[in-house]
Amino acid sequence: MKKVQTSKKSLSQFIDVVGEKKIDEIVSLASELKGLRVLHINATSFGGGVAEILHTLVPLMNNVGLKVDWMVLDGSNDFFDFTKKMHNSLQGKEGTISEEEKKLFLRINKANAQSLKEVDYNVIIIHDPQPIAVPKFVDFQDTKLIWRCHIDTSTPNEEFVEFLNSFVEYYDASIFTLKRYAGKLRFRKIYEIPPSIDPLSPKNRELTPNELKASIDKLKVDTNRPLITQVSRFDPWKDPTGVVDVYRELKKELKDLQLLMIGSMASDDPEGWTMYEELLRYIGRDYDVKVLTNFHGIESIEVNAAQRISDVVLQKSIREGFALTVSEALWKETPVVGGNVGGIPTQISHGVNGYLVNNIEEAVEYTKILLTDETLRKEMGKKGKDIVKEKFLITRHLLDYLKLFRDLVK
Numbered sequence: 001m002k003k004v005q006t007s008k009k010s011l012s013q014f015i016d017v018v019g020e021k022k023i024d025e026i027v028s029l030a031s032e033l034k035g036l037r038v039l040h041i042n043a044t045s046f047g048g049g050v051a052e053i054l055h056t057l058v059p060l061m062n063n064v065g066l067k068v069d070w071m072v073l074d075g076s077n078d079f080f081d082f083t084k085k086m087h088n089s090l091q092g093k094e095g096t097i098s099e100e101e102k103k104l105f106l107r108i109n110k111a112n113a114q115s116l117k118e119v120d121y122n123v124i125i126i127h128d129p130q131p132i133a134v135p136k137f138v139d140f141q142d143t144k145l146i147w148r149c150h151i152d153t154s155t156p157n158e159e160f161v162e163f164l165n166s167f168v169e170y171y172d173a174s175i176f177t178l179k180r181y182a183g184k185l186r187f188r189k190i191y192e193i194p195p196s197i198d199p200l201s202p203k204n205r206e207l208t209p210n211e212l213k214a215s216i217d218k219l220k221v222d223t224n225r226p227l228i229t230q231v232s233r234f235d236p237w238k239d240p241t242g243v244v245d246v247y248r249e250l251k252k253e254l255k256d257l258q259l260l261m262i263g264s265m266a267s268d269d270p271e272g273w274t275m276y277e278e279l280l281r282y283i284g285r286d287y288d289v290k291v292l293t294n295f296h297g298i299e300s301i302e303v304n305a306a307q308r309i310s311d312v313v314l315q316k317s318i319r320e321g322f323a324l325t326v327s328e329a330l331w332k333e334t335p336v337v338g339g340n341v342g343g344i345p346t347q348i349s350h351g352v353n354g355y356l357v358n359n360i361e362e363a364v365e366y367t368k369i370l371l372t373d374e375t376l377r378k379e380m381g382k383k384g385k386d387i388v389k390e391k392f393l394i395t396r397h398l399l400d401y402l403k404l405f406r407d408l409v410k
């Protein structure tokens with residue numbers, strides 16, 4: 001395993017965003033936990049929501065007096081092929097596990113566990129299925145172990161659930177985005193903690209006019225014409241071809257419409273490239289559709305700009321743990337049309353800060369309502385920001401973690 005270096009962050013910077021009272025509450029609770037040694041383990045330091053969160057959560061935990069590290073798993077391509085299959089099956093896709101795959105999974109987890117033989121942490125948080133078997137290979141003695149699940153495991157493929165259940169005995173507790181996701185997983189203690197965004201990160205902070213202009217140049221969109229955007233890994237559950245269908249239907253009437261699709265390639269997601277190529281084929285020669293990735297230099301600032309300048313952001317997922325992209329867009333006062341699945345309805349109230357949709361027809365209908373009514377877009381955008389401020393900022397997330405640590409170690 002490799003340690004991830006994160007940049008320094010200071011909790012006091014958030015006073016202007018959430019107010020002194022909330023910050024004081026965090027500081028006070030953290031003082032009870034001063035020096036607590038915590039380790040986060042996940043599969044990748046870049047691409048996807050978990051890495052996004054840890055880049056802020058880890059430095060903030062350190063800033064409030066805990067001693068926190070973050071390590072990422074070393075895995076081979078065939079390991080990540082299997083864990084992506086596992087991810088898909090846990091979200092309900094058909095599939096079986098072969099004995100070879102089980103052996104491969106355990107072998108890689110065991111090899112990674114070697115890095116933990118000499119360490120001493122009070123709490124270890126293991127994110128998602130990829131490293132779930134690590135504790136099988138280390139005698140952690142007094143360390144409290146937590147499994148943090150970021151995916152929607154409420155209607156999973158049974159064979160994969162049973163496989164995960166063979167590791168629950170090593171854990172003291174688990175965290176799910178929604179309690180109901182725990183489904184048939186037999187963890188001792190279940191905590192519900194929704195994810196969050198960092199309002200001050202390059203992804204979400206205000207941009208200077210120069211940054212905005214430079215980003216628009218890179219995104220190659222025309223800001224004088226209507227724009228809809230989806231930001232997502234290229235993953236079947238995010239329904240990228242469905243997004244193209246929605247655009248095509250709208251384009252029949254709104255001739256000026258542009259579609260921007262931004263996707264990053266995460267190192268633990270080998271499906272990304274295949275999906276990307278398929279998507280380009282599906283789009284064909286429509287110059288009003290732009291498909292951009294981190295390989296085109298589209299990083300956090302450009303994603304930030306895209307979410308800001310879009311008239312409507314889509315998140316047309318058909319399964320979704322949470323979708324940070326929804327809160328990210330709402331924070332920028334852009335209304336979102338999102339799939340009525342998983343964690344999306346916790347962020348979007350239908351008709352208040354966007355719309356929840358169950359199919360392409362509904363996505364077309366509601367995106368059109370927004371595209372043709374600027375006042376409504378503004379109103380909904382404002383309400384969207386309020387909801388994120390109340391529920392989905394990193395400060396609330398940090399406080400939830402501290403409460404959990406107090407529960408487990410005291």
Ligand code: UDP
Nearest residue numbers: 048049052231232233262263264323324325
């Ligand atoms: N993301 C990004 N660039 C991309 C695609 C995604 O920075 O091209 C970020 C996105 O802004 C969000 C995260 O990756 O912060 C995706 O998290 P989400 O919870 O939406 O989905 P996940 O990938 O974890 O399923």
